[in-house]
Amino acid sequence: MKRQKIAALIQAEAPIDQVLVKGWIRTRRDAKSFSFIEVNDGSCLANIQVIADASLPDYDQVRKLTTGSAVGITGALVASQGGGQRWEIQAESLTVYSLAPETYPLQKKRHTDEFLRSIAHLRPRTNKYGAAFRIRSELSYAVHRFFRERGFRYIHTPTITGSDCEGAGELFRITTLDLNRIPTRDRQVDYAEDFFATEANLTVSGQLSAEMFALSLGDVYTFGPTFRAENSNTRRHAAEFWMIEPEMAFCDLAGNMDLGEDLIKATVGFIIENCPEDLGLFARFVDKNLMATLENIIDSDFERVPYREAVAILERKGKQFEYPVTFGSDLQTEHERYLTEKHFQKPVIVYDYPKTIKPFYMRMNDDNETVAAMDVLVPSIGELIGGSQREERLDVLENRMDEMGLAKEPYWWYLESRRYGTVAHSGFGLGFERLLMLVTGIRNIRDVIPFPRTPGSIDF
Amino acid sequence: MKRQKIAALIQAEAPIDQVLVKGWIRTRRDAKSFSFIEVNDGSCLANIQVIADASLPDYDQVRKLTTGSAVGITGALVASQGGGQRWEIQAESLTVYSLAPETYPLQKKRHTDEFLRSIAHLRPRTNKYGAAFRIRSELSYAVHRFFRERGFRYIHTPTITGSDCEGAGELFRITTLDLNRIPTRDRQVDYAEDFFATEANLTVSGQLSAEMFALSLGDVYTFGPTFRAENSNTRRHAAEFWMIEPEMAFCDLAGNMDLGEDLIKATVGFIIENCPEDLGLFARFVDKNLMATLENIIDSDFERVPYREAVAILERKGKQFEYPVTFGSDLQTEHERYLTEKHFQKPVIVYDYPKTIKPFYMRMNDDNETVAAMDVLVPSIGELIGGSQREERLDVLENRMDEMGLAKEPYWWYLESRRYGTVAHSGFGLGFERLLMLVTGIRNIRDVIPFPRTPGSIDF
Numbered sequence: 001m002k003r004q005k006i007a008a009l010i011q012a013e014a015p016i017d018q019v020l021v022k023g024w025i026r027t028r029r030d031a032k033s034f035s036f037i038e039v040n041d042g043s044c045l046a047n048i049q050v051i052a053d054a055s056l057p058d059y060d061q062v063r064k065l066t067t068g069s070a071v072g073i074t075g076a077l078v079a080s081q082g083g084g085q086r087w088e089i090q091a092e093s094l095t096v097y098s099l100a101p102e103t104y105p106l107q108k109k110r111h112t113d114e115f116l117r118s119i120a121h122l123r124p125r126t127n128k129y130g131a132a133f134r135i136r137s138e139l140s141y142a143v144h145r146f147f148r149e150r151g152f153r154y155i156h157t158p159t160i161t162g163s164d165c166e167g168a169g170e171l172f173r174i175t176t177l178d179l180n181r182i183p184t185r186d187r188q189v190d191y192a193e194d195f196f197a198t199e200a201n202l203t204v205s206g207q208l209s210a211e212m213f214a215l216s217l218g219d220v221y222t223f224g225p226t227f228r229a230e231n232s233n234t235r236r237h238a239a240e241f242w243m244i245e246p247e248m249a250f251c252d253l254a255g256n257m258d259l260g261e262d263l264i265k266a267t268v269g270f271i272i273e274n275c276p277e278d279l280g281l282f283a284r285f286v287d288k289n290l291m292a293t294l295e296n297i298i299d300s301d302f303e304r305v306p307y308r309e310a311v312a313i314l315e316r317k318g319k320q321f322e323y324p325v326t327f328g329s330d331l332q333t334e335h336e337r338y339l340t341e342k343h344f345q346k347p348v349i350v351y352d353y354p355k356t357i358k359p360f361y362m363r364m365n366d367d368n369e370t371v372a373a374m375d376v377l378v379p380s381i382g383e384l385i386g387g388s389q390r391e392e393r394l395d396v397l398e399n400r401m402d403e404m405g406l407a408k409e410p411y412w413w414y415l416e417s418r419r420y421g422t423v424a425h426s427g428f429g430l431g432f433e434r435l436l437m438l439v440t441g442i443r444n445i446r447d448v449i450p451f452p453r454t455p456g457s458i459d460f
Numbered sequence: 461m462k463r464q465k466i467a468a469l470i471q472a473e474a475p476i477d478q479v480l481v482k483g484w485i486r487t488r489r490d491a492k493s494f495s496f497i498e499v500n501d502g503s504c505l506a507n508i509q510v511i512a513d514a515s516l517p518d519y520d521q522v523r524k525l526t527t528g529s530a531v532g533i534t535g536a537l538v539a540s541q542g543g544g545q546r547w548e549i550q551a552e553s554l555t556v557y558s559l560a561p562e563t564y565p566l567q568k569k570r571h572t573d574e575f576l577r578s579i580a581h582l583r584p585r586t587n588k589y590g591a592a593f594r595i596r597s598e599l600s601y602a603v604h605r606f607f608r609e610r611g612f613r614y615i616h617t618p619t620i621t622g623s624d625c626e627g628a629g630e631l632f633r634i635t636t637l638d639l640n641r642i643p644t645r646d647r648q649v650d651y652a653e654d655f656f657a658t659e660a661n662l663t664v665s666g667q668l669s670a671e672m673f674a675l676s677l678g679d680v681y682t683f684g685p686t687f688r689a690e691n692s693n694t695r696r697h698a699a700e701f702w703m704i705e706p707e708m709a710f711c712d713l714a715g716n717m718d719l720g721e722d723l724i725k726a727t728v729g730f731i732i733e734n735c736p737e738d739l740g741l742f743a744r745f746v747d748k749n750l751m752a753t754l755e756n757i758i759d760s761d762f763e764r765v766p767y768r769e770a771v772a773i774l775e776r777k778g779k780q781f782e783y784p785v786t787f788g789s790d791l792q793t794e795h796e797r798y799l800t801e802k803h804f805q806k807p808v809i810v811y812d813y814p815k816t817i818k819p820f821y822m823r824m825n826d827d828n829e830t831v832a833a834m835d836v837l838v839p840s841i842g843e844l845i846g847g848s849q850r851e852e853r854l855d856v857l858e859n860r861m862d863e864m865g866l867a868k869e870p871y872w873w874y875l876e877s878r879r880y881g882t883v884a885h886s887g888f889g890l891g892f893e894r895l896l897m898l899v900t901g902i903r904n905i906r907d908v909i910p911f912p913r914t915p916g917s918i919d920f
Contacts (some may be wrong), residue, residue, distance in 0.1 A: 003710060004676065005611060017572045022710040024881045042677035043611060056611050070881040072710075098882045121599065121873040124676035133677065137613040144604055151465060151503060153597040159619065159662075159685045160632075160700055162918040170918035172620075172655070174632050174662065175639065176689045179649045182639055189639045195632070195689055195699065196918040202619075202634065209911055209920065215592065216584035218465065225619045226684065229636045229655055249502070250463060250532075251484040326863075352638070354596065392558075413581040413920050420565075420582065421484045421530040422558045451618045451669055458622040458656040460669065460873050 001074065007043035009077060012087055016077040019089065021048060022097075024125070025069045027108055028062075039071065042124075045131055045277045049080060049088040058094050063076050067107055068125075078113045113447055118449050120460050128285070131278035132448055142270035143223060143244055143432070146263055147406060152219040152246060162198060164409045170229035172202040172239075172307050200370030202227035205429060206245050208361070211237040211390060213224075214247035214425050215417050221246040223432070227346065231455050235444040236333075247427035253363075253372040253389040256426035257349050260376045261302045263430065265349070268294050271439050272412055279439075286440025293379055294439065300346035302376065305339075307353045313343055330357050336375075337381035347378045360400045362388035371433060374428070382437050387428020391408030394418035469537060472547055476537040479549065481508060482557075484585070485529045487568055495911065499531065499550075500894035502584075505737045509540060509548040519552050527567055528560030528585075537853065539633050567672060573907055580785045580911050580920050588745070590900070591738035592908055595731060596896055600607075602730035603683060603704055603892075606723055612679040612706060612750055617666030619685060622658060630689035632662040634698075643801045662687035666705050668821070668874050671850060674707035674885050675877050681706040691915050695904040696793075698893065699913040707887035713823075713832040713849040713916075716886035717809050720845045723761045724807070728754050731899050741897075747901025753839055756898065760806035764834065765815045773803055790817050796835075796842035807838045820860045822848040834888070839896045847888020854878040 001020045006181040009019060021042030030036075031052045038047040050073055052062045065071065072095040080088040104117055105111075116123040123129040129181060144154065158175055176195040177183065183190040191198050213220045226243040246259060263370040271279060272294060283290040304328040305313075307327075313334050323332045331339075331350070340348045351374040352365060362371035375383035391397040397418055401408055408415060436448045451460040461480045469479060471626075483501030489494075493514045498507040510533055512522045525531065532555040540548040565571075565579055566586060576583040583589040604614065620634055636655040637643065643650040649659050666682040673680045686703040706719060731739060732754060743750040769785075774785040774795050783792045791799075791810070798909035799806045812825060813833040822831035851857040857878055861868055868875060896908045906912040909919040 045470055068881045072881040100880045122674040124673055134613055140614050141608055148601055153594055154600050156702055160913050172634050185694055197916045200918055212581040213584055277888050399577055420560045421528045423530045450615055456657045458660055
């Protein structure tokens with residue numbers, strides 16, 4: 001007989017004479033002549049309740065079943081007499097695949113997130129983390145579906161790169177040299193012996209590569225791992241995270257804002273529609289305001305505010321911030337959250353930032369003081385998206401690189417894209433984990449990544 | 461007016477009074493009183509033909525348009541009088557965004573794959589590479605769709621790992637130490653000062669992590685970048701490539717084979733159905749046998765042959781191989797291709813390999829000599845999938861690790877999964893680029909990766 005998943009059984013339209021389920025014991029309660037067993041197979045949040053009668057041939061085995069033990073059960077799917085579930089299984093036979101010892105760490109009690117991080121290989125067996133990672137999977141799918149429906153092509157930009165292509169952050173170096181015997185030449189590392197015969201790093205962004213494909217295929221996006229070697233232990237930063245980076249030819253900053261707003265609304269809406277049970281767990285136990293936050297995002301027209309105006313708003317409230325704000329300063333999370341949560345009480349897109357705080361590739365505005373940048377800020381998270389129209393004018397781009405003291409030679413290919421058929425184009429980066437934190441209400445990035453990497457932490 | 465993509469226009473059901481297209485000039489031919497322009501915007505293989513009449517206000521601009529120049533054109537979409545296309549645009553206005561100089565490398569002539577690799581930032585603008593990367597995108601989508609329809613969850617396993625989790629290949633080391641000043645302690649590298657405070661590598665496989673999630677959520681898969689620091693310059697190997705790794709709880713080797721066969725058939729079928737134009741290019745110009753190869757894969761029941769029997773078949777043909785085969789030797793590509801292309805003339809699944817040539821985690825068969833491994837071999841590629849049922853019995857697994865001299869401490873979490881509710885489970889790895897090479901007939905892995913990484917090569 002073919003095994004059925006619990007996710008399918010709990011949706012059954014009618015009783016089924018015989019079913020086979022396989023899963024793990026969550027709890028067992030014994031009555032005089034039978035036992036209740038709650039079985040979970042990870043396919044959904046819900047357990048299926050199994051009634052194991054004392055007349056079962058293997059009933060002595062049933063009485064030994066511990067939390068975490070693995071079983072296979074055949075029986076009839078029947079309407080449940082008790083409350084809380086529509087269907088239950090009246091067991092006809094039961095096979096024990098393995099008994100979990102009493103030392104199994106996930107006994108039925110409340111565990112802290114910190115403890116569960118120390119057993120990241122087991123935590124997806126809990127209700128909360130099972131739900132989080134099922135939602136992570138659905139959210140990934142929502143991203144791919146969103147872009148494909150709009151004719152975007154998915155591009156796998158390289159993880160290993162030859163240069164820090166935007167100065168966006170601290171780099172991880174990649175090498176095959178023996179660190180105990182670094183070969184040298186003139187007292188410096190001799191990269192001739194390294195795998196790529198030059199310095200190599202983990203990517204901080206696929207943008208520059210994606211631009212090459214936007215200028216070929218039109219609308220493209222990346223969705224892959226990205227890295228920052230920043231030695232900061234905050235609940236918002238991880239050394240390895242997944243980033244989504246769309247890039248569009250023939251698109252200006254306004255079109256870029258439209259896409260960002262659409263992407264957030266569509267993916268949040270997809271989860272509300274497709275993951276009601278898993279999302280319900282977070283709405284009940286993790287963040288009581290979760291559904292209100294998400295509905296607000298979906299229902300609002302995102303406010304669009306020039307940076308200059310945003311700064312003026314913040315200056316009027318200056319006293320309450322730890323960091324002061326003036327034109328030319330980067331907005332801190334406290335400022336971003338004030339704008340979106342308090343002042344506008346909905347998502348906000350801040351645009352036209354001073355060129356002094358933005359990278360070389362952003363398009364210069366006519367004022368020669370600001371660039372066509374935009375950040376999307378959302379309640380409970382702050383910055384969720386950062387993007388810009390790209391500088392498509394070769395002379396302006398080269399001037400800007402000179403101004404910032406950037407060597408042009410490593411960017412020869414990037415500059416060629418402005419020499420051959422250059423056109424207006426735009427794009428942005430969205431941190432996938434931040435989107436997932438928004439959707440679940442989980443407040444620590446370590447708790448939305450299967451096996452998080454942070455300073456000093458590379459277990460599993 | 462909103463821009464329309466050429467992919468949509470060529471599917472039009474009726475003429476359209478006014479359209480706006482934006483794209484790049486492929487060719488221009490001038491007649492006495494008008495010019496033909498072929499415009500491509502990357503949304504599809506086809507160009508749209510534009511008729512620019514000499515009466516156009518900007519007609520002097522039209523006469524200057526070079527290959528690679530970027531334009532915006534408004535006009536009427538009308539039935540084409542000429543052959544080769546159903547629709548063309550009668551231009552009403554034309555805007556030149558940028559003129560490409562005559563030095564633009566992609567002039568209308570045949571370019572070698574080697575040359576195009578040297579301009580990987582421009583090659584997706586050619587018909588062949590545009591088609592290849594559109595198919596790459598669709599094939600990625602096909603993979604996600606396949607798994608989601610079957611209830612699999614997508615897991616992002618870490619790229620940065622603490623150990624070589626299966627000895628599968630040469631490793632890239634990751635560090636934030638200054639290679640010119642490696643800190644030492646007792647004459648060895650002092651990793652205490654490194655980012656993760658220990659050795660760190662790029663992943664060679666997400667399998668062991670994925671197993672943890674299979675034993676929690678049931679059916680899962682990974683799809684992400686994977687790395688090999690092998691210093692081999694072949695047309696089949698890249699230092700960075702994307703791998704698909706499903707892992708299923710409550711699944712034995714036969715179920716694993718079923719999934720592999722289904723995955724290959726479903727994704728190949730998806731491309732045949734969804735990318736007829738792009739695929740047609742490869743069938744016409746790259747591999748005349750392509751469609752026959754693909755149809756054979758879709759229509760065949762994959763042959764399932766024990767390794768022992770496969771070796772016997774090869775031994776009977778021993779003379780024609782460069783490498784001899786006996787029981788206990790790893791099959792070479794020449795052997796794999798002989799089996800699938802010549803002997804069976806369809807995909808073949810070889811299973812039950814000698815334990816001596818397989819990793820520690822594969823499930824020991826009752827003969828104590830072979831393990832429950834399987835490789836899927838397909839014509840024109842050879843090995844496309846390698847997988848196994850995993851050893852779920854803690855004592856057998858530990859014995860095997862001892863036999864192979866593997867330290868158990870780094871695998872403490874992996875071993876715990878066999879202590880707590882262990883169950884039969886299986887999975888495999890499929891190299892995404894090999895699947896793409898199968899589908900397109902492209903014979904060099906460098907030509908299916910946007911920016912390939914190979915020894916000494918990290919440009920772009």
